[in-house]
Amino acid sequence: MDERGDSGQEKCVEHMKLQKRIVESQIGEKENTCENKSEVPQLKLLGKPRPNKKLLVLDIDRTIYDCATPPRLCYRKRPHLNRLLEEAFKHYDIGLWSATDMKSIEAKIKVMHLDDNSKYNFLFYMDESFMEEVMMDFEIIMTKPLSKIWNVLHEYGPTNTIICDDNPDNFIKNPRNGILVSPYNISNFWIDNELLYLQNYLEYLSGVQDVREIDHENWKEIEKNLRK
Secondary structure, eight states, rough: HHHHHHHHHHHHHHHHHHHHHHHHHHHHHHSOOOOOOOOOOOOOOOSOTTTOEEEEEEEEBBBTSSSSSSSSSSSSSSSHHHHHHHHHTTTTEEEEOOOHHHHHHHHHHHHHOOOTTTTTOEEEEGGGOOOHHHHHHHHTEOOOTTTHTTOOOOOOOTTTEEESSSSSGGTTTTTGGGEOOOOGGGTTTTTTHHHHHHHHHHHHHHOOOOOSSOOGHHHHHHHHHHTT
């Protein structure tokens, strides 16, 4: 067999191994759910990890999309989102993790026209079924433990993964990997520059060996200094 044939076969084997890890992870998640929950955890893999890229995990509702606004109104997509994705894709593989179901995720992707841009691709979509209950101060909250991703996509880990969310509860288990963004509301459409600032900060982080070395609680102050 020629080199192209060998290369094609290797890619096929790699893809099969990746799909196997996803299936095994989903089976494990299903076994760990309560008996009254019948849903199967949904991770929709759309591509393969690229070499030497960090991982950016984005929330959807109120982070990049106003989910509270009636559907008939425009401007539900947060300003500067396309620029953020296009610039981030140069340094990061990008995944979406939403606290909703997969059907809702895919519907919002189409509404925002994020599935037809040649300058970036999403690596995966993850839905609410991968979230985990955590007891905090006698209260149960839902969170997004990044280990759920790392157990499937071994190219990523604590040193090269960033999650951006408007709810700090979602990265309680990985506080040094989380960037808290302000919630988006359509009423601020004309003055909202949050994603411009985030894009600049992510570009800065792309050159850091371990993303946990930076205090992301002060990310806006750091980003402001980058512009001076």
